[in-house]
Amino acid sequence: MQDAVLKYDGSFKGFLTCIFDAYEQKLNIVEIVPAGEDQGQLFSDTHQIISDELKALRVLKGLKAKVSSTGMTRIKWAFLSEAPGIEMKLYEMIRYIFSNKQKVDTDYSHSAVLYISNIAKQVGREKHRMEAFVRFRLTKDDIYFAIIEPDFNVLPIIIKHFKSRYADQKWLIYDIKRRIGAYYDLTKTEYVSMELPEDIGISGGNLEYFDPGEIYFQKLWKEYFDSTNIKSRVNMRLHVQHVPKRYWKYLSEKSPFA
Numbered sequence: 001m002q003d004a005v006l007k008y009d010g011s012f013k014g015f016l017t018c019i020f021d022a023y024e025q026k027l028n029i030v031e032i033v034p035a036g037e038d039q040g041q042l043f044s045d046t047h048q049i050i051s052d053e054l055k056a057l058r059v060l061k062g063l064k065a066k067v068s069s070t071g072m073t074r075i076k077w078a079f080l081s082e083a084p085g086i087e088m089k090l091y092e093m094i095r096y097i098f099s100n101k102q103k104v105d106t107d108y109s110h111s112a113v114l115y116i117s118n119i120a121k122q123v124g125r126e127k128h129r130m131e132a133f134v135r136f137r138l139t140k141d142d143i144y145f146a147i148i149e150p151d152f153n154v155l156p157i158i159i160k161h162f163k164s165r166y167a168d169q170k171w172l173i174y175d176i177k178r179r180i181g182a183y184y185d186l187t188k189t190e191y192v193s194m195e196l197p198e199d200i201g202i203s204g205g206n207l208e209y210f211d212p213g214e215i216y217f218q219k220l221w222k223e224y225f226d227s228t229n230i231k232s233r234v235n236m237r238l239h240v241q242h243v244p245k246r247y248w249k250y251l252s253e254k255s256p257f258a
Contacts, residue, residue, distance in 0.1 A: 003027075003045065004022075004029055004030065004045050004046070004047050005029075005030060005031040005032075005039050005045070005046045006018045006021070006022070006027075006029060006032045006033065006046075006047050006049050007034075007035070007039070007048050007049065008033070008034060008035070008049040008051065009034070009049075009051055010034035010035045011051055012056075012076065012079055013051045013052075013053065014034075014051040014056075015032070015079060015090070016055070016056035016059040016060060017049050017050070017055045017056050017059075018087070018091075019059045019091065019094055020055035020056070020059050021047070021049055021055070022091070029088070029091060031088065032088055032091060033087075034087070062098065063075070063094065063097065066097050066098065066105075067097060067103060067105040068105060068106075070105075071103075071105030071106065074116055074117055075093070075116065075120075076157075077119075077120040077123040077127075077157065078116045078120045078123065080123055080152055080154060080156065080157065081119045081120075081123050082152060082153055086119070089112050089115050089116060089119075090112075090116065092112035093105075093113050093116050096110055096112065096113065122152070123152045123157075126150050126151060126152045126154050127157050127158055129244075129247060130148055130150055130154050130158050131158055131161045131162075133247045133250050133251060134146045134148060134162075134250065135250055135251060136166075137210050137214050138210060138211040138213070138214040139209055139210055139211065139214075140210065140211055142211075143170045143171060143172055144166065144169050144170065144171040144172070145171070145172050145174070145210075146172070146173045146174070146250075147173075147174050147200070147201075147250075148173060148174070149176050149202070150175065153175070153178060155175045155178070155180065155181075155182055156182075158173070159173075159182050159189055162184070163184060163189060166184070168186070169186075170183075170184060170185055170186060171183075172184070172192070174192075174194070174196065176196065176202075180192070181194070197209070202250055
């Protein structure tokens with residue numbers, strides 16, 4: 001089999017297309033490189049993979065027949081981790097899955113299966129924390145706006161939660177790390193990309209962008225939070241355990257600007 005490096009567009013559909021082409025062309029994959037990253041293997045043939053809907057669906061159908069629904073979720077969530085080399089770990093796991101007649105997506109004696117399970121758990125924790133810690137601010141355009149900057153690319157898997165919880169409000173959640181947002185217009189959600197002004201901030205308010213009432217309520221909430229906080233009973237260690245410091249910047253009650 002021919003040693004090959006696959007380059008793709010970074011999408012899950014593109015990754016599944018890589019899997020299809022690897023099997024169809026009988027390639028010995030040594031590296032799978034998403035767009036924007038440099039390959040590490042210098043002496044292997046490089047293949048530019050073009051995302052293909054039909055190829056991706058065939059791989060997805062094959063996987064669903066071989067793994068549990070939980071296993072499928074782990075694969076998707078692990079992909080969203082964007083961890084270095086995650087594509088090759090997933091490829092190892094998928095090859096192991098397809099090479100066995102029995103379902104082996106919970107065979108943690110296999111290093112790739114164990115790794116994918118662990119990284120998916122980390123993504124799951126980030127998902128739940130984003131769902132809990134996202135704070136919306138009402139803009140002058142009557143859109144509830146929130147900025148996030150998660151370690152993992154959890155935006156695609158938190159949309160369902162917010163569509164259900166805030167179905168009667170227009171909202172936009174924007175991931176400034178990946179420069180993409182999800183906009184809900186009361187009927188559907190679509191991905192958007194934009195350039196945000198530097199002074200818009202992650203929390204707090206600016207009268208140039210946000211409704212005056214929103215800024216007032218943020219200040220009121222911060223005052224309430226401060227007044228009900230009994231300093232002599234503060235258990236900072238427990239507090240940080242439940243609300244890690246890296247999430248404080250999203251919280252209006254923690255913002256020095258509210």
